[in-house]
Amino acid sequence: MLKVPQHQVAGHEAGIGKLGPLVDESGRFYKPLQGDERGANEVAFYSSLSTNSGIPEHIQRFFPTFYGTQLVEASDGSGSLPHLVLEDLALGHVNPSIMDIKIGSRTWAPEASEKYIQKCLKKDRESSSLSLGFRISGLQIYRSKELGFWKPGKKAAQKLSTEEVKLVLRRFVSSNTLNDLDLRPDCAFASTVYGGSTGILSQLLELKAWFEDQTIFHLYSCSILVIFEKELALKGKNPGAHIKLIDFAHVYEGRGVIDHNFLGGLCSLIKFISDILTAPSDCRIDISAKADQKNLTADNGVVADQKNLTTSKNGVVADQKNLTASDNVVADHKNLTV
Amino acid sequence: MLKVPQHQVAGHEAGIGKLGPLVDESGRFYKPLQGDERGANEVAFYSSLSTNSGIPEHIQRFFPTFYGTQLVEASDGSGSLPHLVLEDLALGHVNPSIMDIKIGSRTWAPEASEKYIQKCLKKDRESSSLSLGFRISGLQIYRSKELGFWKPGKKAAQKLSTEEVKLVLRRFVSSNTLNDLDLRPDCAFASTVYGGSTGILSQLLELKAWFEDQTIFHLYSCSILVIFEKELALKGKNPGAHIKLIDFAHVYEGRGVIDHNFLGGLCSLIKFISDILTAPSDCRIDISAKADQKNLTADNGVVADQKNLTTSKNGVVADQKNLTASDNVVADHKNLTV
Known part of the structure; x- marks a missing residue:
């Protein structure tokens, strides 16, 4: 079951009628894709990260792990929306x-x-x-x-x-x-x-x-x-x-x-x-x-x-x-x- | 005798009716003081430079030597104007x-x-x-x-x-x-x-x-x-x-x-x-x-x-x-x- 992150300190927060990120219990963080080019930009960036030879391993570790995108029930009740699936940085x-x-x-x-x-x-x-x-x-x-x-x-x-x-x-x-x-x-x-x-x-x-x-x-x-x-x-x-x-x-x-x-x-x-x-x-x-x-x-x-x-x-x-x-x-x- | 610098590459250039810096033959560069707070700022900065203990010697050498200010006949023919007197960096x-x-x-x-x-x-x-x-x-x-x-x-x-x-x-x-x-x-x-x-x-x-x-x-x-x-x-x-x-x-x-x-x-x-x-x-x-x-x-x-x-x-x-x-x-x- 997806829930509102417990330790979010900045950015849009999920709530009634409010679109925001969600987390599951396996340690994944679901960030709603912004509909305009911002969402596409962020997907493109994360997609290129792991294969970009210009980013050495000791720098790769500073980026959250990316698990692709997924259709998820949005936090604002607006139905199914594409989300970035990332590592939940608060896990553990x-x-x-x-x-x-x-x-x-x-x-x-x-x-x-x-x-x-x-x-x-x-x-x-x-x-x-x-x-x-x-x-x-x-x-x-x-x-x-x-x-x-x-x-x-x-x-x-x-x-x-x-x-x-x-x-x-x-x-x-x-x-x-x-x-x-x-x-x-x-x-x-x-x-x-x-x-x-x-x-x-x-x-x-x-x-x-x-x-x-x-x-x-x-x-x-x-x-x-x-x-x-x-x-x-x-x-x-x-x-x-x-x-x-x-x-x-x-x-x-x-x-x-x-x-x-x-x-x-x-x-x-x-x-x-x-x-x-x-x-x-x-x-x-x-x-x-x-x-x-x-x-x-x-x-x-x-x-x-x-x-x-x-x-x-x-x-x-x-x-x-x-x-x-x-x-x-x-x-x-x-x-x-x- | 003051003359127009030979090797100026940027900034206002002295000319007929144009206010710009001048040099003398002893290696000094005369920069007209801008009338507003910019002139005062630059004088204050240069004045504080040599006595500022926060600027180590190996950094001091990156600044032109400052010889105070002086009233000099301006290049634009407008008469005597205060100028910053600096080291002529093209000397030699x-x-x-x-x-x-x-x-x-x-x-x-x-x-x-x-x-x-x-x-x-x-x-x-x-x-x-x-x-x-x-x-x-x-x-x-x-x-x-x-x-x-x-x-x-x-x-x-x-x-x-x-x-x-x-x-x-x-x-x-x-x-x-x-x-x-x-x-x-x-x-x-x-x-x-x-x-x-x-x-x-x-x-x-x-x-x-x-x-x-x-x-x-x-x-x-x-x-x-x-x-x-x-x-x-x-x-x-x-x-x-x-x-x-x-x-x-x-x-x-x-x-x-x-x-x-x-x-x-x-x-x-x-x-x-x-x-x-x-x-x-x-x-x-x-x-x-x-x-x-x-x-x-x-x-x-x-x-x-x-x-x-x-x-x-x-x-x-x-x-x-x-x-x-x-x-x-x-x-x-x-x-x-x-």
């Missing part, structure tokens, strides 16, 4: 901390339509994309069995200031996340999640080296998903920190040029992560920085998602969304309750 | 081959005025900036004593296609540049100009390493000047290949973020240069590439500048522009003759 995770980071200061290709360019440009300018070279499209940070996840609103996440992004990237790998407004994250897991020879930074650097050379694809509006299991880190075990590239509806041919837009944004993210590893205890947040936390406070709808916490099958409190008839939207959160 | 050169490469797919800062953003965005989209991450603002390639320089029109240079940029970057370091339409440049000087431990690529990589880390400045609409002396290379001597950063009227504070826009464009340029060093003999230009040379053919005004060739003092034919009363503009070239 109990309480994954996840960030969806859209890379690039520009989310549009030069070849795109004027209307689309203007729409994207507006969003790039309003969000942190233009200034930082990336924007956090959504995230969830596991706090505890009792509190579940800290999950800021997506609109707020996309507009984080530089200081706020620094704070969120620190909070993502901290143990003291019980208080939402904690401005002194301890970065307790920075070295095990971001650091080390197989950590996030190391993976980002592998990706960077490839992007410095590859002229096959330009990936616009593509995200890097960062995932790890905090409870494992708490127990001193390997938290399985890894990255995946997702969202390829706006992939274009490179035509002999590197993807300087993606690469620039990736380097910016790498610098933020490196700085945390260089000075994990450097949590100086001054008054002006505090004043700058406007997107991360409770009165901005940031913790709204936590109203929906329910007890999931395995007894762990999580942000399980139950697909039912009532559909009250609070801020930009889908407040699905039984 | 006899027949320098020069490229002015404006770095970044975006030449505007998020903080700029809406009017300025729209103007720049249009130019970035029309030129190669958006697709390549840089545009060649102008160049001159020394050919021989008899033929002087090959100097494509600036407008054409800015719109070069990917294939044309590849060709120009190869032609820049080739000995067989006598025929303008030669599509098989021999890259005879690639290893001595682009390659080696002190060559252009090595310098660009030093700059790249700094841009991966520095969050002090964001340089919009800034150029990398690439200079070398082909006659020295022809004689088997060190051609003195070096880069300089110029044009800082649109510098903004980095505010804790790397200049991902500059870095992305720089990486794109580095990839083009690396590819030439990896395969200097790889001059396959197929039919479609030939058809794509629209910006590099004689009927596009590209070689118009060569009509102006005169004999300079040292007997070497060069593109000396003589400042006189007649001022016929051919295409975008200033056709100044006696």
